[in-house]
Amino acid sequence: MPLSHRWTEAFVGMSTCGRHMSAHRVMGALARALEGIPAGHTLTAELMTHPGYPSVPPIGGCGEGPDAFSCSWERLHELRVLTAPTLRARLAQDGVQLCALHDLDSKRPGESFPYEAALEPSMEPPPP
Secondary structure (H helix, E strand, O other), X not given: OOOOOOXXXXXXXXXXXXXXXXXXXXXXXXXXXXXXXXXXXXOOEEEOOOOOOOOOOOOOOOOOOOOOOOOOOHHHHHHHHHHOHHHHHHHHHOOOOOOOHHHHHOOOOOOOOOOOOOOOHHHOOOOO
16 A cells, blocks of 8 residues: 655745744755755655744634644744745745745656745735
């Protein structure tokens, strides 16, 4: 029976969550996770994030209404960091290709992704 679980080779995000997130921290965490990887070797890494807009009680949250996390401004901060041209430029400069987990199912070794993952239009942050 084939395995039904999928995972990436690296996981990043515990040190970059919420108010601690910045382009510099994300790039540093990725660099540490990828240390020792041979040149030309392709691997996948998950960046744990929870970007979004804070819930306004009584609407939102998971399950039984909004909790402190779903109401947190830190979700909006993550959204702004992740969609900033600064981070996107640094990722591209370092050869990082963004994708969704479901894209990995169709990717063959050595093959690049045909597009860069984009946020849904409803997730783009409003101008500052």
